[in-house]
Amino acid sequence: MNVVAFLITFIILIVLPYVGVWKLFEKAGEPGWKAIIPLFNFYVMLELTGRPKWWFILLLIPGVGVLVGIGILIDFIKSFGKWSLRDILAGVCLEFIYLPKWGFDPKVQYLGPSRSDEFREKYKANLKKSSAREWTEAIIFAVVAATLIRTFFIEAYTIPTPSMERSLLVGDFLFVSKVNYGPRAPMTPVAFPFAHHTMPMLNTKAYWDGLELPYYRFPGLSTVKKGDVVVFNYPMDADTPLCRPVDKRENYIKRCQGEPGDTLSVVNAQVYVNGKAMPNPPGEQIDYTLQTTTQLNPKIYQDLEITTNYDPNSSNPTMTKEAAATLKGYSVVKSVAPNIHPKGQAEGVYPVNSQYKIYSLNSKVPAFKWNVDNYGPILIPKKGWTVKLDSLTYPIYGRAIEIYEGNKLQVVNGQIMINGVKTDRYTFKMNYYWMMGDNRHDSADSRYWGFVPEDHIVGKALFIWMSWDDEAGFLGKIRWSRLFRGIH
Structure with missing residues (x-):
């Protein structure tokens, strides 16, 4: 990755979201510098949204922390009056665009902790959801969370x-x-x-x-x-x-x-x-040349985990060195030698x-x-x-x-x-x-x-x-x- 590409990616994925959170923190009465401290910025969001402080511990659990982080971000967005499904998707999936946009928009203001009873009562008309919307948000949230886990964890x-x-x-x-x-x-x-x-x-x-x-x-x-x-x-x-x-x-x-x-x-x-x-991997196996005086019992192949490509009469079975050593001990086996391609x-x-x-x-x-x-x-x-x-x-x-x-x-x-x-x-x-x-x-x-x-x-x-x-x-x-x- 060249320097220009790295800088562009760094600005999009790191700088712009932090800039947006910085401005939103200032609107909520918090020093903007708190936005650039990893994890601590989520602790501040917990305070601003009214979520219990013990949620911070959940952020430290692999996998679970991703889901909790998305949930806190959604609550944080709602505290600024962004409660529509479109706004939530924009804030979570395109945070490098919308967080700075809302941070610099003078019309967007901090309305209070979105998880508090007072907030819900005051804005209940805006927060009221139909069953279809609740299901849609739940499915989208699950898809986004699972995608993040699969991508990064x-x-x-x-x-x-x-x-x-x-x-x-x-x-x-x-x-x-x-x-x-x-x-x-x-x-x-x-x-x-x-x-x-x-x-x-x-x-x-x-x-x-x-x-x-x-x-x-x-x-x-x-x-x-x-x-x-x-x-x-x-x-x-x-x-x-x-x-x-x-x-x-x-x-x-x-x-x-x-x-x-x-x-x-x-x-x-x-x-x-x-x-x-190099140390040979556990279970390493190759093809062998096998000669017998009579057909071997198929159960022997099964017990030794020897692969014959479904042909019990195969003269070139695949097996481990340990299986080959055991096979040599059978009286009907004339020879068993690794099938090595010559130099x-x-x-x-x-x-x-x-x-x-x-x-x-x-x-x-x-x-x-x-x-x-x-x-x-x-x-x-x-x-x-x-x-x-x-x-x-x-x-x-x-x-x-x-x-x-x-x-x-x-x-x-x-x-x-x-x-x-x-x-x-x-x-x-x-x-x-x-x-x-x-x-x-x-x-x-x-x-x-x-x-x-x-x-x-x-x-x-x-x-x-x-x-x-x-x-x-x-x-x-x-x-x-x-x-x-x-x-x-």
Whole structure:
């Protein structure tokens, strides 16, 4: 995010609302400076609206505090005679416009504490609501509150594919924290509530991309670390035919294996970062080649949680190292060996499949003989790092330079052009990460499409609150042992 975009966002989201509250405080006889002290300004609002002071404690409770804060703001608006549904929506959703507007409007005056009996009696004609209006306000309030919670605090997520098995299973329902890495300000703010990118049943866009705000992330508790299970927007949704905005790209969940500035490689399915073997994730599994003298009992596969793609005669089942070790102990098993793709055998991984492969630079075109089990080494871009562009690095970093960082990238007469200027270097504006699934042979991850930019990070997976097994019988649908399990 550049300085100008940051200043514009800061003024809209922070400065203008505080200016409005400052002026409204002065109209109510309170010093304006109290408006710019976080939390204390809500305490002053409690006094001005007549709400009990103990409500301040509720502001400190995660999730609940958002709802209480909206309620206090609504009461505060009503204290200035803004009690229509239109005014309430304007004050809550467009506070950066309407709070300053009302603050500087000499006709808008403080009428008294809106929660007091005297206020209600005096203005009962204005405050009287029909049942329809009460229901409408309640629904709108709930939608706004839930949207704020999902955007800035915590959101539910469902595991749709087996790419993280056996750490996370299809049918696991997770809570994802937006606070850990810092909540991301909405980049496509005009969207239908609770719909991500597509309207259910209608199959149309659930957002309007005519207004896109610059990327900004509020401070968080930490940065993304190696080993974290992370939800992020799928980078390839930037391409045609979807061409979705960053925050409307499909949600993916993988484990971070590389941070900005790390050098990552995979050697015989073992991940190495900066030359050091990474701890293998709990439940990590790959495909094995299995040879038996006779067909195994299907219950053995079930007990060891071995995936056979519904074919009990499969010779390439997917399992953990622990399950493979147990399987070797059965007398009918002749051999069970990991199905490792050999080094030097090129497959359709990144950047072998990259559109940025070039053949016109004055150097030898490299052959990336990489595959899912023997990959790299590859250096993960870091903000401020300058890369020298040549036939080796251009295929690796071209996508990040053009698609994620918004530059025009060309090769003209054997020369690299960025935004029409000939160059052989580029300095990255963002941090990037390397994400991989724990089910290494059944995961579309960074090995296939490259780096995950920092503006695509959604949040950190915290714990499983429900787990549902579609393949089980009626009484076994709920995986009770997985409920409220932390994610490691």
